[in-house]
Amino acid sequence: MTARTGRPTLAVVGATGAVGSVMLQILSQHADIWGEIRLIASPRSVGRKLTVRGEEVEVVALDEAALSGVDVAMFDVPDEVARQWAPVAAAHGAVVVDNSGAFRMDPDVPLVVPEVNPHAARVRPRGIVANPHCTTLSMIVPLGALHAEFGLSELVVSSYQAVSGAGRAGIDTLRQQLSLVAGTELGTSPGDVRRAVGDNTGPFPEPVALNVVPWTGTPDEDGWSSEEMKIRHESRKVLGLPRLRVAVTCVRVPVVTAHSLTVHARFEDEVTVDRARDILATAPGVVLFDDPAAGEFPTPADVVGTDPTWVGRVRRSLDDPTALELFVCGDNLRKGSALNTAQIAELVASEWEAP
């Protein structure tokens, strides 16, 4: 293992993707934490120059040489690439912070949200720390804060997921579809949107412009989708509640960036809206934005590009004094991916002592 003094060397693996671009922005804002920063990507991006901390850095290929001498490696690559290369990086002595789905439910890999369970990042038998799925991350920080006070017992969640959750292809697909439907009378007769969009559905199973699509991911057990099960499993793991009741329905909406979710959260203890608002107003990483009469509630258009999870529409169930309703909104490319990954990497970097 590298001597833990000085500034650690960081590798960004998958530096050229939608999430990678945001990682470079974030690294530029926190410029004094890292020593060398290496940018690594797939062969077709090798030789490209990207700007990080105000300097141009050339992208190199993912191989053993690139990983040699790396202290911390942030991975944002497909699951199968992570499965192959994260253990290689770990074997070279790097702590891997992985944003794929490959290791999240591995019992020897902690799943970390720094505002909720930072201690978990210190115990990493495989040298890997996993970053939760973007949809889990778009709600888990405020839920962690409320859980600490009231004891969470059940979640019923519906998502309003942005197309950038499916990467650049998702963004390009929505833009192409919007060009086809803008200025038309589409959306008023059966199948008109589908006919206009044709085969241009990109990574989505149905047109997403002028539409909502209640399916993300692949089929899992008993009619649930893989993303719905991820949110269930990951929420339980991050919150340390292996028996938490969780029911999720994932829906894609024609929004470019920022996932929203409605949350029905039931607690062990009775809740009050006033106390819940106090908790949310002071929780790190959370902005309470909740005065509908004054036009204050979060929407993706306002939240995009910001770091916190925004919470509005805080109500107590009219029938159940232990249940709260919330509307939460977070940038899926920042806290939902790049930012949380960077935060975990910085948690790990704090183990290095200044020389």
Add this chain to the structure above:
Amino acid sequence: MTARTGRPTLAVVGATGAVGSVMLQILSQHADIWGEIRLIASPRSVGRKLTVRGEEVEVVALDEAALSGVDVAMFDVPDEVARQWAPVAAAHGAVVVDNSGAFRMDPDVPLVVPEVNPHAARVRPRGIVANPHCTTLSMIVPLGALHAEFGLSELVVSSYQAVSGAGRAGIDTLRQQLSLVAGTELGTSPGDVRRAVGDNTGPFPEPVALNVVPWTGTPDEDGWSSEEMKIRHESRKVLGLPRLRVAVTCVRVPVVTAHSLTVHARFEDEVTVDRARDILATAPGVVLFDDPAAGEFPTPADVVGTDPTWVGRVRRSLDDPTALELFVCGDNLRKGSALNTAQIAELVASEWEAP
């Protein structure tokens, strides 16, 4: 009261609006039920000619003369117009079927969904029958069928509401906003959509293109919106369950027509997905469309222009054998407004005997 023989005379009050247009289509499809059909609208539409049952009919103004001799009057007008004129029509002997919010919770006015509580339409002390709000109607038919079997005890609902729920102004606003955002890089930086849309938010509190807006209606008690409370009160009244636990979060999405909802429904009895699917597959007014692995789940783009409520994503809670998750989708201008109004009017018309 008019002698109840022959074909009853129908008045359509509010014939030129978004819902009125769909009413005329539906009346043309059921051409043999009605005798005379009168089209009534606001002064600025008087003299316009609209086609119904293949014939041009001139729009007349809403006044006592226009209502005289009418047997059944379908009203689709603002609440305050309904509040003033529905009792006038009733005083002239008409049975009023009202699609406004003016009378829905009046204990002397039945709130009717023909597939769920048709008997209620026969008892109308004020001569008025109310049509539920479009969002309630977009889910209540399948829920009524499931309730009859399992006994409903709780609903947690999140909506994905189309802009046409706010009338022609809603549609025009989304179209205008889409023209502003199509072909741009909007949706990726803070406030960019808001700046592009400017003051062109029409009936909505925030931009709806490339966005979702967790607020519909006006402020009601304790942070709930008026539409959320409507869905709660109306579901209880239509289902005859005054103590049903109901928590709703209403969200507007950039879809032209067809409301969607995620529903977490808890029942008195244990449920099975197989039995729930049997019920939904055979319930009148419901289409079960539920095989995600084969790409089958309802979306607004496919449901627009159709009469039934479409149901997909049927799952049993993994933690609670009494709870089902559903995704439902219905055309808010058809079953959600015009169709249910016409169905109630036809229920009333069936009281007339052929000569």
